Amino acid sequence: EIVLTQSPGTLSLSPGERATLSCRASQTIIRNYLAWHQQKPGQAPRLLIFGATTRATDIPDRFSGSGSGTDFTLTISALEPEDFAVYYCQQYGNSPRTFGQGTKVEIK
Amino acid sequence: DVHLVESGGGLVQPGRSLRLSCLGSGFTFGDYLMSWVRQAPGKGLEWVGFIRSKTYGGATEIATSVKGRFAISRDDSQNIVHLQMNSLKTEDTAVYYCTRAYSDGFYSADLGSWGQGTLVTVSS
Numbered sequence: 395e396i397v398l399t400q401s402p403g404t405l406s407l408s409p410g411e412r413a414t415l416s417c418r419a420s421q422t423i424i425r426n427y428l429a430w431h432q433q434k435p436g437q438a439p440r441l442l443i444f445g446a447t448t449r450a451t452d453i454p455d456r457f458s459g460s461g462s463g464t465d466f467t468l469t470i471s472a473l474e475p476e477d478f479a480v481y482y483c484q485q486y487g488n489s490p491r492t493f494g495q496g497t498k499v500e501i502k
Numbered sequence: 503d504v505h506l507v508e509s510g511g512g513l514v515q516p517g518r519s520l521r522l523s524c525l526g527s528g529f530t531f532g533d534y535l536m537s538w539v540r541q542a543p544g545k546g547l548e549w550v551g552f553i554r555s556k557t558y559g560g561a562t563e564i565a566t567s568v569k570g571r572f573a574i575s576r577d578d579s580q581n582i583v584h585l586q587m588n589s590l591k592t593e594d595t596a597v598y599y600c601t602r603a604y605s606d607g608f609y610s611a612d613l614g615s616w617g618q619g620t621l622v623t624v625s626s
Contacts, residue, residue, distance in 0.1 A: 431547070439547065490563070
């Protein structure tokens, strides 16, 4: 099973600032099949990025994904108030599918 | 618009069974891989399993933590996917989400669209 480790656990930032979230895999993720999901309190998660770098439909371009192999990054170029949430990375290249433990982006 | 609605959650005693259902609309249901993901109260996301479309054999994969107790099936004529949960344990208490793959290809991202979830509470 691929273990995904996200860092930091919590990111305290102000609106307008840049957020950089990391996801490290315990082994190479096949075809860079790495996704990022956003979850706001009391809501279902939402897919942001798949294939490490491709934005899902209707996702604003302030969200970008990068990385390959075992190291991946989600960047939010300038935080909007609605971006404060928990972010999960998830790999779908191997079974079982696995999630990281999440990074909470909170308002500083 | 893709719409996924889970049902069947509730309070159940340990050792009993429960079947969750997920009704999909707004897309050709039979063309897509469907998955279940759960989230225990205050915890992160945990993948439960998926079922492929009939185009790709309808194969299922289930997480090790629930293998032998949980099973996934689909009825494409009704646009429904089921999660059958047997021998429930207190640690199965969670919100269970149904998801649809992002696209209908074999290599699509599994978790493209999410339902709102249904709460399962396992307690005596």
